[in-house]
Structure formats: structure tokens, C-alpha cells
Amino acid sequence: MKVRRLQQKRGWAWNLAVSIVKPALLATTTHEWIDGHKIPETGGCILVLNHLSHVDPLTAAHVVYDHGRIPRYLAKAGLFRNRFLGFFLRAAGQIPVERLSRNAAGAFDAAVEAVASGECVVVYPEGTITRDPDLWPMTGKSGAARIGLATGCPVIPIGQWGAQQLLAPYARKPDLFPRKRITMKVGDPVDLADLTAAELTPAVIAEATERIMDAITALVAEIRGEEPPAERFDIKTLGARQIGNPHRSEPGEDPS
Numbered sequence: 001m002k003v004r005r006l007q008q009k010r011g012w013a014w015n016l017a018v019s020i021v022k023p024a025l026l027a028t029t030t031h032e033w034i035d036g037h038k039i040p041e042t043g044g045c046i047l048v049l050n051h052l053s054h055v056d057p058l059t060a061a062h063v064v065y066d067h068g069r070i071p072r073y074l075a076k077a078g079l080f081r082n083r084f085l086g087f088f089l090r091a092a093g094q095i096p097v098e099r100l101s102r103n104a105a106g107a108f109d110a111a112v113e114a115v116a117s118g119e120c121v122v123v124y125p126e127g128t129i130t131r132d133p134d135l136w137p138m139t140g141k142s143g144a145a146r147i148g149l150a151t152g153c154p155v156i157p158i159g160q161w162g163a164q165q166l167l168a169p170y171a172r173k174p175d176l177f178p179r180k181r182i183t184m185k186v187g188d189p190v191d192l193a194d195l196t197a198a199e200l201t202p203a204v205i206a207e208a209t210e211r212i213m214d215a216i217t218a219l220v221a222e223i224r225g226e227e228p229p230a231e232r233f234d235i236k237t238l239g240a241r242q243i244g245n246p247h248r249s250e251p252g253e254d255p256s
Contacts, residue, residue, distance in 0.1 A: 004041060004068030013091035014070060017061075025062055028176045029166060034185040034223075039067045044115040044153040047071070048144045048190075050137040050216050051124040053163040055174070060122055063158070063184045069120040074107055074143065093119075108146060115151045123147070125212055129169045131246060132233040137217045139234045145192075145208035152196050154189040155212060159219025170246075185219045 010018070025031075039047065049060055057073055064071040070093070077096040080086035089096075095114070097107035111121050125140035132138055148155040162182040167174045195208050213232065221228050 003036075003066045006065065006068050006070070007042075008070055010070065011091065011093075013088055013093075016088075017092065018065065021058055022062065022065075025058060027179075028174070029059070029162075029180050029182050031059075031062065031182045031184070033063050033066060034183070036063060036067045036184075036186055038186040038188060039064065039069060039156060040120075040154060041068060042118070044118045044151060045120050046111075046115060046144055046147055046151075046153060046155045047120060047122045047158055048125050048155060048212050048216060049122065049158045049160055049184075050220055051126045051129050052135055052160065053129065053167045053169060055163050055167040056124070056160070057122075059160065059163050059166075059182050059184070060158070062182075063186075064120065064122065071120055071122045072111075072114050073122050074111060074124075095121075108143060111143075111147050112150050115147060115153050121147070125209065125216070128235075130233070131235060131238075132229070134229075135164060135169075136228050137213055137220060137232060139232045139236075140209045140213040142205050142209050144212055145205050148190070148192055148212075149196055149200060149205070149208055155192060156189055157187040157212065157215035157219055158184055159187070159216055159221075159223050160184045161220060161223045183223050185223055187215050187219050190215050 039045075047060070047064065049056065057075075061071050072093045072095060074097045075089060075094045077098045080089055080096045095107050095110045111123075115121050123144040125144045126138045127141040127143075130136065130138050144155060160183065162180055165175065165180040166182070190211050192208050192211065195204050198204050217228050217232070
């Protein structure tokens, strides 16, 4: 695996995060980065991944950092309400988003600005940890597609597998030993050229979102060596809770 040296300035928050998180991940996981060179070395881009575990942002940061970029995340706003964690996240350049709220538009504007200024923004298009019983990618929300269409910057799909073994969906305690294998495969940019040139209608956004989820699902299928379901799990159609732990009766207690 060939890694790239980080070119941009990290800042104190990233210096602290790297010194703590990377040794912890190296102690508890092994990893395989496939086609990581497809992460753009410079320039604005959107990285889109399937969502398996609360530990996903850490493992994603690992692959992105190993390939010379500092990721910016669309992170749930609840994390920013803690005074000290919020201070740290803002210093690290993370973007708060109020899910299922009109205030989410502010996060979209901030993400577009970040990508347009040459930064690498990470988005989990499913919006929450997958509800699919076999952990396949679900239907996607439109945020990543809209950012890609608004900026014209590359949307890079990444399929991942293994994070759920380190920390199962909505589990409170990680399973640290033996070390877990984290696999990430980076794909080619999702082709949105024809849609970028079209009028931004709901149908165009839906088509872009579908292409993004198709690309992510194909990469996950390659990693797993299995065929994905013919139809993706759809939270709205099946009446599942859109955010939060689906096994809790109290909404909002674990809003991921």
C-alpha cells in the first residue's frame, strides 16, 4: 500500500486527533486500502461511504489521511452541543448538520463552500447507520448528490467493510481483540456530467443519488464477494425510524 504525505497544514485539533486516534486504530485493527490513489491528491472533492458503525468516521479519516488529505465531515449537530467537544470539532473544521430540519440548509451551504475552496468533504449518504439486516447500503439521501451537482467537483465512492466488527451498530462497547480487519475500496468518480449540465429538478437529484448509491453498493459487493439485494432497504417505505437507535423506544437518545 502506497501512502501519500500530507501537504496541507493540520492545525492543533488534527495534531491532537492524529496522535490519539491513529495509534489506537493501529493497535486494534489491521487494514487494507484498495485503490486509495483514486482519492484526489488535491482539489475539492466529495467522498461518499456506506455507514456501518459509530466508528466509521475514525476509520474513514484513517484512509483519507493515509492518502494525503484532511477530511471534513457533515457531523450531527448534537455532537457540537457539548462545549468542549464542539470547540474541538469546529477547530478540526467539521460541519454541524441538523438532520430532518430546515436548518440542514446551512450545512449544505458550508459543505459547498468547503468543496469549492478545494477541501475534501466526507458524506455518508444514507444519513445514519444502515438498517439493512445484512448491513448492505440503504437508499441514500440527497445531500451528497446536491453538493456534487452544485460544485461540479468529483464525487468519489468508497465501499467499506469490517468496522462493524470493531463496534457493532449501536453497541456501547467495542470488541477490541483480536484486531479487526478494515477494508476500504475506492472507486472511480461517479459520472454526473450529464446531470450537472441539466436543470436541477427533483428527478435529476434523485438520479444522481441513485448513481452514487449504486457505485457504493458495487464496491461493498466486491469487498464482501457477495451479491447485494435486488432492492435497497428504504427507511421511509418500511416505516423504520430515520435517525437514532432503532431498538430504543425513546427517540433522539442515540441520534446516529
